[in-house]
Amino acid sequence: MxxxxxxxxxxxxxxxxxxxxxxxxxxxxxxxxxxxxxxxxxxxxxxxxxxxxxxxxxxxxxxxxxxxxxxxxxxxxxxxxxxxxxxxxxxxxxxxxxxxxxxxxxxxxxxxxxxxxxxxxxxxxxxxxxxxxxxxQGRALRRDAAQIGDDVWVSGRLGLAAAALHHHWQTFALPDSVFDLCERVRLRPEPRVALGQALLPFARAAQDISDGLAQDLGHILQASGVDAEIFAEEVPTLPQLRDNLDKTALYGCVLAGGDDYELVFTAPQSCRAAVLEAGRASGTPVTRIGRITEGCGRLNISDAAGRPVVLASLGFDHFE
Amino acid sequence: MxxxxxxxxxxxxxxxxxxxxxxxxxxxxxxxxxxxxxxxxxxxxxxxxxxxxxxxxxxxxxxxxxxxxxxxxxxxxxxxxxxxxxxxxxxxxxxxxxxxxxxxxxxxxxxxxxxxxxxxxxxxxxxxxxxxxxxxQGRALRRDAAQIGDDVWVSGRLGLAAAALHHHWQTFALPDSVFDLCERVRLRPEPRVALGQALLPFARAAQDISDGLAQDLGHILQASGVDAEIFAEEVPTLPQLRDNLDKTALYGCVLAGGDDYELVFTAPQSCRAAVLEAGRASGTPVTRIGRITEGCGRLNISDAAGRPVVLASLGFDHFE
Incomplete structure (x- = not known):
């Protein structure tokens, strides 16, 4: 042919x-x-x-x-x-x-x-x-538009694609039923188009998470010249991953694993009801995970006890 | 980094x-x-x-x-x-x-x-x-717009990039000075943007020659549902290639060699002066090499004696 x-x-x-x-x-x-x-x-x-x-x-x-x-x-x-x-x-x-x-x-x-x-x-x-x-015209969810006081939100659940990848790499082994759920997300991530369009009237900064939440949210922070504080335990993931992984592996997947293609975005606190409604209208779960604070591009993550979470890697580097 | x-x-x-x-x-x-x-x-x-x-x-x-x-x-x-x-x-x-x-x-x-x-x-x-x-709006030099009676034109000179490639492959050897001229075209083809824009008001079909004149003109003929008759000796090339190559090698480069990125286009006979002026205005040589005839997509090439030229290959196939 x-x-x-x-x-x-x-x-x-x-x-x-x-x-x-x-x-x-x-x-x-x-x-x-x-x-x-x-x-x-x-x-x-x-x-x-x-x-x-x-x-x-x-x-x-x-x-x-x-x-x-x-x-x-x-x-x-x-x-x-x-x-x-x-x-x-x-x-x-x-x-x-x-x-x-x-x-x-x-x-x-x-x-x-x-x-x-x-x-x-x-x-x-x-x-x-x-x-x-x-x-x-003139509308776009840019990276450089986050403002101090904004809430930080994510769509869907994070860490599933990365967990499937680690299972392939044999870093750890997932039970079959859990692996199947994660592998499905890795192979067939759902683009959040309806959510993105529903957020357009009031969300500020947005980005899709391809290289890991920490790294991709970091781009928003650097472009916007602000810090953020997020709460590791608030970041939604598959409950079975919490049950099957130790904290280091779990946080690695959820906070620094890429490939889920969920959205991370910021919106004014006054728009919480509107964000939840945008999630409902687009059939996409949305979860508030932290807020934008004054600073110059740093992401601060704390665990359930309020202690800082330190990640081994911020996420995928395309040249490592 | x-x-x-x-x-x-x-x-x-x-x-x-x-x-x-x-x-x-x-x-x-x-x-x-x-x-x-x-x-x-x-x-x-x-x-x-x-x-x-x-x-x-x-x-x-x-x-x-x-x-x-x-x-x-x-x-x-x-x-x-x-x-x-x-x-x-x-x-x-x-x-x-x-x-x-x-x-x-x-x-x-x-x-x-x-x-x-x-x-x-x-x-x-x-x-x-x-x-x-x-x-x-509504203008474009498409492949499917050639009409019976149109002249067929090409810009610049053909076969130089292919000759340089054959020299690299050692199919034949060119004198250094000739190779240098051809290699320059192979490495740095000149996009004919000014000519394309100048032709917009009156040219009909056009296409750039990346896979060889015979094949690329063939696309115009198939899309337009017409034949063409072109004259091998009218197709402009580097005179030193005519001097250094036998007819089979020469025609292979000029008629079926790609990579020169010249334009082949058709225009009504009534526009000959306009085409020449478009060439002058854009600083691009243009040469009339044949005409569009009734048919269903065949390209007929004849040599100086009026005999049909049969090419070993029509041009570059991306999967051969």
Whole structure:
């Protein structure tokens, strides 16, 4: 199968987005931006043995390649619209590609994303997705907008994906039923798009947690020039992880493990009811875990007894 | 050096594009599209030993990674505006990165491109650029717009990059002075942005030649549902290649070699003077090489004696 046969067979799918004037198959796609909206752009590159195991199921791989990008749109409060997929593939193996593409398009459809372009090339398994989202003009949940006195919130539960990864690495072993729950989150994180959009009117800073709560919240603090105080025991996780892991392992997963793709965000205290309502309306649990304080970028974490929690690592470093 | 130090040191550069509301460093960049314009999107992935040699100079590599994307904008008649760069890097080596980034930003500046985002990760040397360009609403040089009777034109000279590559592969040997001229084109192809924009009012179909004239013109023919007749001896190339190569090697480079990133385009015969003027105004040589005829996607090439030219390969296949 040649490249162009492949593209034709798997990637040209009927698309119904009237703002896409020219889709896959030319030198470039052409879209018409809607009046009154800004556009958000984000790219993520995923490489074999770095971001996924070589033996990952093609459907899980496709899901994750796109989901992590959709998550960046959620973190801005944007609606994802269009995506470009570049793929390095060792060969064009039809059943693998069919599963990959079916999963990719299923997720795209669920989030209203149209695939408008990309590139394919022979090479080691490697992916890049660029995603484009829409935001009402002048609105965006930025990293640099946290203010002293804001509450700090997270969506969902943290530490599950990291716990699954540690189980793979045999740092520790989880009971099968717990591993299954965690592995599901690691393979199929749920982008919090509806929550991000519901928060847009009143949340201040936001970011998705891909590299660990401590590190990703740290970016908000540094960009905003503030400190935060968070309470380790308030950070929501899977109860079975609390039961099965010692405190060091638990905090490592919950506070410094990445890959859950939940949101961490800040909002004024006066908006607590609105945040809870945004969570309800979007079907996403939200939990208040601390507050923004005066400072210059430090994150202070305390345990149930009020003692400082010191983490061995703040989170994933892309070059370590 | 950690990832975020790297990003801060090399990629956060003062940018002056007032339409970029939020640049590198958040979950996503935010731009404000201008009223009256459509946006074009294109992505290209470049992998080690597939698209570039491992020992390539970082400045040449950076140039090419961005230039091939800018070339896609040229082929649409668009003005390149914003780019996202994803890079897999085996390590963060400062002098290498400094040279890479200086070259990248120099080219970006020359074409008015602002780097607004991307991703960096440890891995085998791999790059993806997504580029975004602007087009006056409803205009674009598409592949499917060629009409019977149109002239077929190319910009610049073809076959130089392929000849340099064959010299590297030792398929044949070029004299040093000829190799130098060809290698320069292979490493630093000139995106034909000014020409593409100048052609916008009257050219019909266009595409950049990355995989070889025969294959890339073939895409126009298939998309437009027409044939073309071109004259091998009319296709401009470096005179020294005509002198140094036998016909098979010469035609292989000129007609089926890729990587020159010149434009092939069609325009009505009534616009010949306008095309020549667009070439002059943009400082780009343009040459008429044939015409569009009735048919269903076939390219017919004839030599000086009017005999059909049969190519061993139509051009680069990304999966061969």
């Amino acid at each position: 040649k490249e162009f046969d492949f593209i034709r067979r798997y990637l040209y799918r009927a698309q119904t987005d009237a703002d896409v004037l020219l889709g896959i198959g030319d030198d470039a796609a052409v879209v018409r931006p809607r009046a009154g909206y800004d556009l958000c752009f984000s790219s993520d590159m995923l490489l074999k043995n770095r971001h996924f195991f070589e033996n990952v199921a093609p459907a899980d791989l496709a899901y994750k390649v796109l989901a992590v990008n959709i998550s960046d749109m959620a973190a801005m409060g944007a609606a994802p619209r269009w995506a470009l997929l570049s793929a390095g593939l060792p060969q064009l193996q039809e059943s693998w590609l069919a599963e990959f593409c079916d999963s990719l398009f299923a997720l795209a459809r669920r989030f209203g994303v149209t695939l408008i372009g990309g590139d394919t090339t022979k090479g080691d398994l490697a992916f890049n997705v660029t995603i484009v989202g829409e935001l009402p | 950690k990832e975020f130090d790297f990003i801060r040191r090399y990629l956060y550069r003062a940018q002056t594009d007032a339409d970029v509301l939020l640049g590198i460093g958040d979950d996503a960049a935010v731009v404000r599209p201008r009223a009256g314009y459509d946006l074009c999107f294109s992505s290209d992935m470049l992998l080690k030993n597939r698209h570039f040699f491992e020992n390539v100079a970082p400045a040449d590599l950076a140039y090419k990674v961005l230039a091939v994307n800018i070339s896609d904008m040229a082929a649409m008649g668009a003005a390149p505006r914003w780019a996202l760069l994803s890079a897999g890097l085996p390590q963060l080596q400062e002098s290498w990165l400094a040279e890479f980034c200086d070259s990248l930003f120099a080219l970006a500046r020359r074409f008015g491109v602002t780097l607004i985002g991307g991703d960096t990760t440890k891995g085998d040397l791999a790059f993806n650029v997504t580029i975004v360009g602007e087009l006056p």
